[in-house]
Amino acid sequence: MSPKKTSFPKQDIRVLLLEGVSQTAVDTFKAAGYSQIDYHAKALPEDELKARIAEAHIVGLRSRTQLTAEVLAEAKRLVAIGCFCIGTNQVDLDAAEVAGIPVFNAPYSNTRSVAELVVAQAVMLMRGIPQKNAECHRGGWSKAATGSHEVRGKTLGIIGYGHIGTQVGVLAEALGMRVVFHDIETKLSLGNARAASGLNDLLARADVVTLHVPETPATKNMFGAAQIAAMKRGAHLINASRGTVVDIDALAAALDAGHVGGAAVDVFPVEPKANGDEFLSPLRGRDNVILTPHIGGSTLEAQDNIGVEVAAKLVRYSDNGSTLSAVNFPEVTLPEHEGSLRLLHIHRNVPGVLSKINETFSRHALNIDGQFLRTDPKVGYVVIDVSADEAQANALKDELAAIPGTLRTRVLY
Ligand SMILES: NC(=O)C1=CN([C@@H]2O[C@H](COP(=O)(O)OP(=O)(O)OC[C@H]3O[C@@H](n4cnc5c(N)ncnc54)[C@H](O)[C@@H]3O)[C@@H](O)[C@H]2O)C=CC1
Ligand SMILES: O=C(O)C(=O)COP(=O)(O)O
Numbered sequence: 001m002s003p004k005k006t007s008f009p010k011q012d013i014r015v016l017l018l019e020g021v022s023q024t025a026v027d028t029f030k031a032a033g034y035s036q037i038d039y040h041a042k043a044l045p046e047d048e049l050k051a052r053i054a055e056a057h058i059v060g061l062r063s064r065t066q067l068t069a070e071v072l073a074e075a076k077r078l079v080a081i082g083c084f085c086i087g088t089n090q091v092d093l094d095a096a097e098v099a100g101i102p103v104f105n106a107p108y109s110n111t112r113s114v115a116e117l118v119v120a121q122a123v124m125l126m127r128g129i130p131q132k133n134a135e136c137h138r139g140g141w142s143k144a145a146t147g148s149h150e151v152r153g154k155t156l157g158i159i160g161y162g163h164i165g166t167q168v169g170v171l172a173e174a175l176g177m178r179v180v181f182h183d184i185e186t187k188l189s190l191g192n193a194r195a196a197s198g199l200n201d202l203l204a205r206a207d208v209v210t211l212h213v214p215e216t217p218a219t220k221n222m223f224g225a226a227q228i229a230a231m232k233r234g235a236h237l238i239n240a241s242r243g244t245v246v247d248i249d250a251l252a253a254a255l256d257a258g259h260v261g262g263a264a265v266d267v268f269p270v271e272p273k274a275n276g277d278e279f280l281s282p283l284r285g286r287d288n289v290i291l292t293p294h295i296g297g298s299t300l301e302a303q304d305n306i307g308v309e310v311a312a313k314l315v316r317y318s319d320n321g322s323t324l325s326a327v328n329f330p331e332v333t334l335p336e337h338e339g340s341l342r343l344l345h346i347h348r349n350v351p352g353v354l355s356k357i358n359e360t361f362s363r364h365a366l367n368i369d370g371q372f373l374r375t376d377p378k379v380g381y382v383v384i385d386v387s388a389d390e391a392q393a394n395a396l397k398d399e400l401a402a403i404p405g406t407l408r409t410r411v412l413y
Contacts, residue, residue: 008057008410011035013318014077016056018065019043021084022307025060032315034058042274050074058314060084061091063294064273069095079408080317082310085297086110086163087242089215093328097379100346100407102329104313108163109305110297114212114240115167117296121264122172122208124290125236126151130262134287147261149207152176157206159199159223160213160241161187168210169193180205184218203230208238215242225250234261240296243268252282255289264290321383321412323374330374330381340369340385341393342412348405349380356403357382364388364396379407 010033017025020041029037043064044052053059053067053075060082061067067081069092081096083105096103124130126149135142156172158165161181169179170190179193182202189195196202203209209231213219223239224247231237237260239246248269254260265283271294272279283289297303316322321344322334334342347353354373361368361384370385386393393411401409 013057014038014055015058015060015314016040016052017060018049019062019084021060021062021310022303024304024307025084025311026307028308028311029315032319034315034318045273046071053078058082058318060310060314063087063090064271065090067091067096072096072099072101075099075101079410080104080314082314084303084306084310087215088327089242091328094378097328097376098348098407100379102317102323102326104310104317104326106306106309107325109309110299110302111163111167113299113302114164114296115171117266117292118164118168118210118238118240118264119171119175121238121290122156122177122210122236123151123175125208125238125262125264125288126154128262128288130290131287150176151208154178154207155180155205157181157196157202157209158193159183159202159209159211161193161195162212164240165210165212166190166193168212199227200230203227204232206235207232208236210238211241211245213241213245215244220244221247223247225253228254228260231260233259236260236262236264238264240264240266243271249282252286255283255286262288262290264292266292266296267294319412321410323381330376330379332372332374332381332383334372334383335370337370337385337412339387341388341390343384343386343393343397343400344408344410344412345382345384345400345403345406346408347380347382347403348407349375349378350405353380353403353405354382357384357400360396360399360403361386364392366392366396 013034014036015029015034016038018040026037050071057077058080062085072095078101081101081103086107088103088105091103093103128147155178158169158181161183172179173191180196180202181193182196182199223245228250268281320334321342323329323331324333367387369387372383374381397409397411
């Protein structure tokens, strides 16, 4: 990537990186000419987050930092947000959109890491290894096959058959498991996996149930006492999706009652804010539960790939205006604009804005080399490549900024 000049000099663009995102992200920004990088190994307390985000043009975070509407209200200069992970539920996506801020994530880079962990957990749970491990640590020794099973020939039920769920299915089939899945969308089955006829059908059949849905209003507490009761007695539950998806008290009760044979849980309704803070959960202290501190995607391979993927998307937006793969914003894929200046105009999607933009251009009688427009119900994003010098482009930018409904304007040289 060759450093390109933007209306706002690159050396003044401040990049705030939180939660110890990979060094590959820093390297990607630096290689693209961004030198002002404020790097933090941890999430920041809210007060400090507000103070730092007020100065930032680009922010990168993982799943812990909550970018609420209140925090975003402080982010007066912010042009883009990068979630260096898959989930984007920690960001108020609507508030970001109406502030004219696209949000990017890494939809694939850590999926394999989660899938490997989940399949390993299925094997461990079916063998009763968590209990045997705990017993040995206490000096116990109980060599027996009771309650210990191969996964071969057993049924894995996958709820949410997306990027992670499908990979879990493929790996599980390689171990000889039967795979059934449930999704709200019609999905192409990979291998011999089969769609269940509904969630209850899956629960009635599965020896191990694993959740891979995003956090949405519909998935909050979607796995409660009724769903747990519908599982086969002694079946195991794995949750590496989001902590809010499972009613954790209902799970604890079902484990105590022996209805659920074991569980592996990586995500929790409330997670400690920082390493070293106490982890509180009703699931603590049970030998048949594998507890992990939200590390499903935390492998060096995944983190390095995510660093490059998300930083490259942020650089591309900052340098070129492309919003390809933004999760909350009209998506525009843009060619390079050699020989033209590029004006970006983000506005509320209300009647009359486009005609005012076009009037502005016709007043200046400049040659338009390219025009790109995408809208969604809330926001319109117009990109105009124009043969103009810097002074003309800046004059145009000021006029565009004055159009009622404008959220943001930028010029890319
Ligand atoms: N533990 C960890 O460290 C990690 C956790 N995750 C979590 O895993 C989630 C899933 O990741 P991907 O597979 O990449 O997402 P994805 O978007 O590719 O797949 C999610 C699937 O769930 C389905 N779905 C949505 N609502 C549903 C519902 N109510 N019932 C059944 N299916 C439903 C969707 O149609 C989609 O097929 C992420 O959103 C994130 O929250 C992701 C990476 C790491
Ligand atoms: O990718 C996700 O959605 C995850 O849950 C991983 O989050 P993290 O980057 O480990 O904070």
